[in-house]
Amino acid sequence: MKAKVLAALAATMAVSATCAFAANPFVDVPTDSWAYKSVVELADAGVIQGVDGEYFQGQRNITRYEAAEMVAKAMAHMDKASVEQRALINKLADEYADELNNLGVRVSNLENKVGNIKFTGDARLRYRYQNDSSMKNDNSWDYRIRLRGQAKVNDRVTATVGLSSDNQSFGSNGAAHDGENDVYADIIKVDYNFGSPNWNLSLGRTDAYFLGGPRSYGYQYGDVFDRAELKYQNDSFAVTAGYGKFKENGGQAIAEKALGTNWAGQVLTGDGDLDGVKTGYGEIEGFFGNGSAVGAYYNQFSRADGDQDDANFYTDADNLWGAYASVNMGSKWNLLVNYESVDKNGYSLTTGNKVSDPEMWVARLMYGKANMAQPKSWDIWVEYLDAEDGAWLGGSTGSWRNFGQIDNIESWGVGIDYVFAKNAKFSIMQSFASDYKDKSTTGEGQNDEEMTRAEFNFAF
Template sequence: MKTKVLAALAATMAVGATCAFAANPFVDVPSDSWAYKSVVELADAGIIQGVDGQYFQGNRNITRYEAAEMVAKAMAHMDKASVEQRALINKLADEYADELNNLGVRVSALENRVGNVRITGDARIRYVQQSEGDKFKATDKNIDKFGKHFFKGVDRVNSETKNDDSWSYRVRVRANAQVNDRTKVVYGISTNNLSFADNSTASDSKDNNIFTDLAYVDYNFGGNNWDLMAGRYTYVLGGDRAYGYFYGDTFDGAQLKYQNDKFVATAGYGKFKEGHIGGADYHFSTYDDKDYTISTDGAKTAYGELEGFFGGGRVAGSSIGVYYNNIKPQDDNLNDFDVWGTYASVNFGKWNALVNYEKYKLDKQANIDLDDADVWIGKLTYGKANFATPKSWDAWVEYINADPMLAKDGWYSNTWLGSTNSWRNDSLLSNVKSWGVGVDYTFAKNAQFQVMQSFASSAKQGDADPGEETRAQFVFVF
């Protein structure tokens, strides 16, 4: 991009100018130049610095990063821009989105202007094929090891509906409204995962219902270091950097966060609305023909997280974190239980290494003594597939080692595992040791293809075969 072209935009982008008669900082821009006034105003506003602090070099080709720096500084003066100027800065920010992200500038800051409402969303077309594997076998070896009372079956009712059809789709739409310079309101709706083989209509199929998955108010204060959020939001245990083994995909609550470039501290309280921990009844049948029903509908939680950043700050750096949850199921037969974890996410060049550990301290549930469950996850990623950058891609490999929740008297259960941000399904998330690989590729702007495959999966306890999962999906954002 030539600087003379940028200078032609100067009259439009000089939104931070304070004085038309400021001193000219560039020796190579004469006072009779057609671009003199705009260049001086941009320099006075701090949007451009020139070369070596003395030369504008109007005929020099500039890099995309230099252009992005100028756009970032123009973004900082959006409050002084006209409607036309804001439209141009928006367009430039979209063009240089990757460079702005690498500079630590959130492009979303462009939209933080009073009275503005943005409509965003995504659509996903997904193929999933998972072999069923074997059920927990009632062999003499297992009976000797676990006793005759271990569970022979667990059925989740009123949980996320599972469909045997391989192809499905989901659409989500979000409205983001800027109320004032500190407050925004977000409202989102989503479909369930709908099968292409389902011929039913919305009026007679629960699966086709459109529901509210986001509805919250977000308020920044204290120099934007403090953030208060209340309403319905997506809660991920361990924040955005951890694996997301336990989370609330539809969660009603309130959250207070303090953040700077070094660390983020978060505390909150709320109620799970969807997923296994938020809206499921568990029906248990045992090999001695006893049946049990336990409800986790509307489980409540208090949580806290502490994340620290190094080697590049909060936006681009590495991080370590610890987190804790206290879960209180609504069923009177269930006691509170605790989930706590820690993670480390380290960037080195184009590589990222993630290690995540979680412990589920279950104590006694429904008058059954349960062992604690441990989860270990490791993931190594190369590259980064960015929706804004066509032909960008990444590849990853992961390993998961997750305990079942075993009773001390021989009962066997995979219950009380919440929703997950993982691509894996139930049998590959609990009582399992499993590897996985995947590739993400941005084949066009805002359009990405993702493929995942598990392999070498085996049960940690018993003879059950968890099977393997193949997943491929197209994701479009707008």
């Protein structure tokens, strides 16, 4: 593996001849070696460091993570490479995509140095069906298109802007929904790294905030969020602290619906809208050498009007805490377990029942990994969800499940993801054995009918 990677990287690094006469950094590489010039150039450019800073050990096989680190460093020099050399680095990046992803922020910072502005985007065509709900017939289909532009202002500052079409459903006549304010800015943020890849300050709007971070299940939220966030991360752990405001669907309200009556006979309504709810949050995570991670997080909430006793929505939901564990077993298996408890004494948004400190936990076992950069890669998973009445706080969710199957329910799910071409993925998901936990009242929006979801995702 070493000869293949070094030969490719040496061809790339040779675009700069400034290190042709650099001193030999390794005592075990003779000057008459066929690889001498390439080794010296790569060492001078910082692509390789050797062992103990003194030995090259050219006969030793390197690990895939060591090769990925070399590729990541070569990516920092792509602005000096020819078209052929860029193609070579991209090919190596595809080969070591999983390892590069595990390197996290360090690789992202290197990629940002390739040109000042980078444009990306994605598109999704989605089908959802659930009997006895609005998600059937023509209303089952929707689509979304998102565009992103990222500018590297300098070595420390990166600005990102994104536009989203939101989820556009197809009406009964097959035409796309023509609502107001459908296209909105879902990302407007600036990131500052303090001159170190370990520290990052992010200010502004992000497109998807998940309580518990991106490694958790994403039970509570997965939509637009305005915040100020400070994060420290190294290879062993990460600490995150922030304060922000939820912006459900970019500020677009969800229609109010009746929830029936509560235990005292009061008529309740709610709109499931998190827009304007503020939260201070913190998270600490630990990382392990095989890509496994554990984390614990805490959120404290307050309404925009300061009212914590609003029976329509956020009744006495003062705070939430949760924990997750993502454990890799070998190279193919992953087990994710996520638990949350809400400090809430009031009424459920979905049923109108009185609730007290509801809890949720979910477990998902996955085999394989569908990587958009690797055609024919795939994964298959099964999950179990147990959510007490009132555990869901409203609004969007990062789960594949819909609002009618996210709260007051015990349910299983199964799914498969397949990358049928580079940057093109097909996914299908199905719930089964779903049942209400509290059957004293069903409430508007509750639906234990099984749900089917399928979607195409494209990245560009």
